[in-house]
Structures are given as structure tokens and as C-alpha cells.
Amino acid sequence: MTTDLLRLVIFDCDGTLVDSQHAIAHCMDHAFAEHGLDCPGLEKTRTIIGLSLPEAIARLARPAVLDASLIDAVTNSYKSAFFTLRQSPDFFEPLFPGVLEVIETLDQRGWLSGVATGKARRGLDAVLERNNLSRRFVTLQTCDNHPSKPHPSMLEAAMSETGTDPRNCAMIGDTTFDIEMGRAAGMLSIGVAWGYHERETLEKAGAHAVIDHFDQLPDVLDGLWHTARHPA
Structure with missing residues (x-):
């Protein structure tokens, strides 16, 4: 298959694939x-989900805290608390309805799937393993090796790994950070209305579409891609 025919859809994790707001x-x-x-x-806290952890904590702490060492200390405390919480037998971070079915449908339609998230790789791996998703994604991009969203670095790395062109790629996410990141990378950006930012803010950020249910994604994605590649 030539590069021009490869298509890649990249998902955010928190607020898009899994409902993690209460744990966060x-x-x-x-x-x-x-x-x-x-x-x-x-x-x-809902307003900063999606950013890398230090950036999220810095935004939440301002203007009271500007000291970088304290931000680092709070970041480490958060990581420790989440690691402990994840070991609890009643830990609950459910997939949103339709995730597995939609990823399967996209695969059948020829879309590769990836993830770009503000989570650390350890946290992402835990989510994917717990939900039997580890083998469904061809590229996994996390904050460990990239600047925080909305910088397009994660998406650029995903395209480089998969040999795809931005004209054949789409970012799917629930926050303005996801939409802005996708637009900055030159790809389609689709918002989801079940996450942590409001529909209106996603639209103002430049979302090409905002969907209300996961099962709408395959048709919306195919339609936007076809229109972009074959304008009237």
C-alpha cells in the first residue's frame, strides 16, 4: 500500500476513550x-485534562504558585496517588460506550488507529491492558517524549512512525487542546461531546465536526476525509 493510501485516526485517551475524570x-x-x-x-480539574501533568498542575496552581520546584513536587505527589489508586480493587476508569466496536469498524474500513495523550506511557499502557486494547493501536504517543498539547509534536511523531500524510489523518478528542493540536498538524480534527470540554468551545477551537455518540465517528470521518480529498 502506498503512503498516499494509508489513513490514520488518532485518539485522545482521557475523556475520549475512557472516563477518568473522577480518578484524576x-x-x-x-x-x-x-x-x-x-x-x-x-x-x-476537568478544564485541564489532556495537558501534560506539569502544565496542568501549573495552570491549576496559578496565580498562587509560580515556583517550579513546588510544581514538580505536586506532580510527583499526583503520580504517586494515581499509582496507589490504580492498585485498588475497586478502581474504576471505564471505556465510553462503543469504543471497541468503532475501532473495529474503522479497522475494517482501512483506518489505522493510534493514541496521543497527556498521560504518561505507564498510565496509558495500564488503560490499554485493562481494556484489552493493547494490540489495537499502531502508534502510541505520550507526554513522556513530547511537549504538552496543543503542540503538534505527538501527531507529527505518529505520522512519521506510520508513514502517513496529514491529509489522510484525523485527531479525535474531547478538549480544545486536541482540536488545536490536530489543526496545528494539518489534519482533520473531530470533537466528541461526551468528554470534558463543551461542544461550543470545541467548535470555536476549529473542530471540523463534533459528534454526540461514538458510533457516529466512522461515517463522519469518512465523509470529512472524502470531502477534503475530493472537493466539489
Whole structure:
């Protein structure tokens, strides 16, 4: 198959594939409290999900905290809290409805699948293994080796690994960071309405479409790709 025919769809993880908001907010509050900082709470934490952890914590802590060493300490406390939480027998981070079926449909239609996430690789691997998704993605990009979203570095690496062209790629995510990252990489950007940023903010960020249910993705994606490649 030639490079021009290879098509790649790249998914965000938190808020797109899995509903992790409560676990993230719990660990964020724990980390902030451990260092005597005001806990951000769920609603505020939802706004930064998708960013790399140090960037997310820095945004939540401003303007009260500008000290880089404290940001690093809170970051380490968060990682420790999440590792402990993940070992709990009642840990719950469910897939959103339709994920497995849609990835299978996309595969049948000739789309390769990948992930680009603000999670660390250890956290992403845990999610994929727990949900039997480890073999479904041909490229996995995490914050360990890249700048935070919305910088396009993760998407550029995904395209380089798979030999794909941005004209044949799409980013799927629930936050403005995902949409802006996809646009910066020159690919289609599709928002999902079940995640952590509102539909209106996704549209204002430049989403080519926003879907309400996962099973809408294959047809919307194919339609946008075909229109982009074969304009009237």
C-alpha cells in the first residue's frame, strides 16, 4: 500500500476513550492538599485534562504558585496517588460506550488507529491492558517524549512512525487542546461531546465536526476525509 493510501485516526485517551475524570480529580486534590494548596475540585480539574501533568498542575496552581520546584513536587505527589489508586480493587476508569466496536469498524474500513495523550506511557499502557486494547493501536504517543498539547509534536511523531500524510489523518478528542493540536498538524480534527470540554468551545477551537455518540465517528470521518480529498 502506498503512503498516499494509508489513513490514520488518532485518539485522545482521557475523556475520549475512557472516563477518568473522577480518578484524576481525586488524585489532583490529594496532591494539592499534600502541599498545603487549595484543592482545585472536579469542575476546575476537568478544564485541564489532556495537558501534560506539569502544565496542568501549573495552570491549576496559578496565580498562587509560580515556583517550579513546588510544581514538580505536586506532580510527583499526583503520580504517586494515581499509582496507589490504580492498585485498588475497586478502581474504576471505564471505556465510553462503543469504543471497541468503532475501532473495529474503522479497522475494517482501512483506518489505522493510534493514541496521543497527556498521560504518561505507564498510565496509558495500564488503560490499554485493562481494556484489552493493547494490540489495537499502531502508534502510541505520550507526554513522556513530547511537549504538552496543543503542540503538534505527538501527531507529527505518529505520522512519521506510520508513514502517513496529514491529509489522510484525523485527531479525535474531547478538549480544545486536541482540536488545536490536530489543526496545528494539518489534519482533520473531530470533537466528541461526551468528554470534558463543551461542544461550543470545541467548535470555536476549529473542530471540523463534533459528534454526540461514538458510533457516529466512522461515517463522519469518512465523509470529512472524502470531502477534503475530493472537493466539489
